[in-house]
Amino acid sequence: MAVPSPALQLYVTPPGGAEVELTKYLTYEGANQEMTVTQNFGRQGDTALFPLVFEHNGTSFPFRVDPLSQIRLHDSRVGQTLFGGVVTNPAFSVLGPNLGEWDLTCTDYTFYADHAVVRFPASGVAQSDAIVVGLTEQANCGISAARIADGGYVAPGPSLPQWTLGYAPLSSAWRTLATAMGQVVPYGWYVDDQRQLHFYDQDTALDSRVTFTTKPTTAGSITEGHIVLDTTFLWEQDATSLVNKVLVQGATQAIAYNLANGPTDHWLSDGVNTSWPLRYTVSDSPAPVLYVGGVQQTVTVTDSGEAPDAAWTIISNANGGYFLVASAAPYAGATVHLWYAYEAPIIMQATDAQSIATYQGPNHGVFSEYISDSSLTTPPMALARAQQNRAEYAYPVQRVTFNTSPDFLGWVRAGYVFTLDCALIQDPNRGYAMGVYDQFLCTANTITFADGGYRTCQITGVRI
Numbered sequence: 001m002a003v004p005s006p007a008l009q010l011y012v013t014p015p016g017g018a019e020v021e022l023t024k025y026l027t028y029e030g031a032n033q034e035m036t037v038t039q040n041f042g043r044q045g046d047t048a049l050f051p052l053v054f055e056h057n058g059t060s061f062p063f064r065v066d067p068l069s070q071i072r073l074h075d076s077r078v079g080q081t082l083f084g085g086v087v088t089n090p091a092f093s094v095l096g097p098n099l100g101e102w103d104l105t106c107t108d109y110t111f112y113a114d115h116a117v118v119r120f121p122a123s124g125v126a127q128s129d130a131i132v133v134g135l136t137e138q139a140n141c142g143i144s145a146a147r148i149a150d151g152g153y154v155a156p157g158p159s160l161p162q163w164t165l166g167y168a169p170l171s172s173a174w175r176t177l178a179t180a181m182g183q184v185v186p187y188g189w190y191v192d193d194q195r196q197l198h199f200y201d202q203d204t205a206l207d208s209r210v211t212f213t214t215k216p217t218t219a220g221s222i223t224e225g226h227i228v229l230d231t232t233f234l235w236e237q238d239a240t241s242l243v244n245k246v247l248v249q250g251a252t253q254a255i256a257y258n259l260a261n262g263p264t265d266h267w268l269s270d271g272v273n274t275s276w277p278l279r280y281t282v283s284d285s286p287a288p289v290l291y292v293g294g295v296q297q298t299v300t301v302t303d304s305g306e307a308p309d310a311a312w313t314i315i316s317n318a319n320g321g322y323f324l325v326a327s328a329a330p331y332a333g334a335t336v337h338l339w340y341a342y343e344a345p346i347i348m349q350a351t352d353a354q355s356i357a358t359y360q361g362p363n364h365g366v367f368s369e370y371i372s373d374s375s376l377t378t379p380p381m382a383l384a385r386a387q388q389n390r391a392e393y394a395y396p397v398q399r400v401t402f403n404t405s406p407d408f409l410g411w412v413r414a415g416y417v418f419t420l421d422c423a424l425i426q427d428p429n430r431g432y433a434m435g436v437y438d439q440f441l442c443t444a445n446t447i448t449f450a451d452g453g454y455r456t457c458q459i460t461g462v463r464i
Helices: 110-114 128-139 170-181 353-358 379-393
Strands: 008-013 036-040 047-055 070-075 080-096 099-108 117-120 165-169 187-191 197-201 207-213 224-228 234-238 245-255 265-268 275-277 289-292 295-297 300-302 312-316 322-326 335-339 342-351 368-372 397-404 417-427 433-450 454-463
Touching: 047 070, 047 080, 080 110, 099 110, 110 170, 110 187, 117 128, 117 170, 128 170, 128 197, 165 170, 170 187, 170 197, 170 379, 245 379, 342 379, 368 379, 417 454
Parallel strands: 207 224, 207 417, 245 368, 300 312
Antiparallel strands: 008 070, 036 047, 036 433, 047 099, 070 080, 080 099, 117 165, 187 197, 224 397, 234 397, 245 342, 265 335, 275 322, 289 295, 289 335, 312 322, 397 454, 417 433, 433 454
């Protein structure tokens, strides 16, 4: 059966100029560089490299490509734009006296988000999809975002009532939010060729309606791709990063005292000791309150290295420990009650009991992870991070990697779902019976163009 020819078009729009078509200069073979598109879901923007070879008369070129031009690769046969973004580095090579090559290094429209700074202070906005939209609108960098409820592509997520963010690039904020929202299932994002943000979890990913199979039934299809059984093909149950107990330490937070509650620290005098260690790092405000034997005393806070010069002093040593010091020991049996504000790290933990029970071993099935991240400034943020890592890594990842044959004319971008139909591997979800037929989330796709525009894809997918 004859396979239809590809139908690709390349368009470039210079800064402040009009769109021009440069399709006839696209070169699939014989150029210095290879035409590729590389995609990764929810980590960074897509990248591409387009070689354009042309002849010229030695005095002028038939076209040029300016840096920061917008670029678009469209496939009219599929009705899809395969890449849309910005030319970040147009490089020119001399191939001969009258022959030249433009190699266009490109990043998708995430490039604008990489270079837009936003700040999100604590506010009344608690819904995570509204936070994503608000940050994107604040950036005002040409990328639009709207909630699914408003006709856009930003999916709802868990409430984040105390979520805060200092100054950061917009794309960094998206990554941070994807982590914070992934309490149950991982979230990811991409920016499409219309500069619209798609932000969602794997359970609401769009279905490409493409099946990749080891049992071909047709050729030249846009809905059936054929898996090449070469050295790239790999079926994994990856437990390398398995974690079922996550301990997260965030930033320090100030803990205020309340005189109506018990003291922060308390001791019973033995009539001899004049120094007592404090459990926490003392905060200067509000001022500490001290009662000795039921009588309030004046207490001062002194910097490390200074000698106590009052009846009662709080002082730190060279190692950062704090002590309450008296100029004279109180009488034996006197109660010493001290209220003080202190600083303590935010610590949250998430555990997957079922995973622990499933993977019993000498370690009792516990695979722990410790995360220290000072950007987590509230307990909900730290808890969300712990829950997200637990959700994503509590079980081995079922992952497949393969190449497709050039007769596949369809399109599956990273972030879309596809169906895997492979009779040559065992299915752990069915007692290791032969054959896997299920849906996978495409997490990475590297597309190489050759032979007149036919493309091969190296796809990595994770079972959902």
